[in-house]
Amino acid sequence: MAMNTGVYPVYENKFKVGTRGRASEEGDMAAIAELETFEVSIDGNTVEWSPMEMQGWLRRMVTGKALTITLTGKRCLGDAGNDYVAQSAWTTGDGCASKFEWEFPSGAKLAFDCVLNVTNPGGGESRDVAILEVEVMSDGKPTFTPALEG
Known part of the structure; x- marks a missing residue:
């Protein structure tokens, strides 16, 4: 795929979840239907120190990071990705562990x-469409694959 350039609409981001948990392989990765919004939060662990040669100025180094992507959309029964995410609301431990992919525009x-x-597996007002909200939290170091130039 050639690299796109310029501004882009947010809907060009693509998200997939592994429907077989951590055992998921490429064929088990499913898009999550009916997503409306996402927010990204990167939590950096920063260490500070003040060596004498800096004359009172601080030195800093980021020594760790964590990533959380909050996805909000509608609950869509029968969609493999949406169903997998929603059912994890009722599990703990390995039942909440999976694989995730974010493809950038x-x-x-x-x-x-x-x-x-999962923070909301289907709530809402009686005249609304059921909501699905989930925090996708990194567990270890992600793998970033740059876009192919061409």
């Missing part, structure tokens, strides 16, 4: 082991 991809923390 540029063609680059971020893949990682994750923990699914």
